[in-house]
Amino acid sequence: MIRVIIADDHTVVRNGLRHILERTSDFEVVGEAARGTEVPQLVRELSPHVILLDLSMPGRNGLELIRQLRTDHPALRILVLTMHAEEQYVVRAFRAGAAGYLTKESAATELVEALRKVAAGGTYVSPAMAEKLALGLQEKPDAPHEGLSDRELEVFRRIVDGESLTQIAAALCVSAKTVSTYKMRLMEKLQLRSDAALVRYAIEARLFGDEDKL
Structure with missing residues (x-):
């Protein structure tokens, strides 16, 4: 069973994600966080395999939080779930230590696949986002x-x-x-x-x- 923490400041989003995961047999939602400041303690207490992490929660910058979690819990897999589809956020999230990046609009169709891949040690980015990212990284001058x-x-x-x-x-x-x-x-x-x-x-x-x- 893959232990998952959902970290998002919107109750409706957390409930929706929990509903998706509870329909599968291989995930267990062991905790939820509504603020970035709650996440480190929750991870210490519940020892999840994967955390679904929004980048824009109150209290902590999401990218800074990814770095802290990766330092304190190297085995923890982090799947970013966010409204930000822009290239700079994707790049920064992976550099910080995320294992996957998924936009909220894609969650309904891609969440289970993304979580399984990340939990198994792989990385995940949606095909559409991967294409956008590849185009954006093609030999452009530093902005x-x-x-x-x-x-x-x-x-x-x-x-x-x-x-x-x-x-x-x-x-x-x-x-x-x-x-x-x-x-x-x-x-x-x-x-x-x-x-x-x-x-x-x-x-x-x-x-x-x-x-x-x-």
């Missing part, structure tokens, strides 16, 4: 945003989504001053001077997948 840290990228995304520094600070469980520092650093790295310029950069680079909403 300025590739030099951002994981936390700077997260702050960048939230600024583009229209969140205030106070809202970002609350979501990341840090002070507004700390968020301001991250913002200053990312603007220096991108050589931009305003929020409008950040939004324009995100649209032109197609960074966060929501350009049509901006």
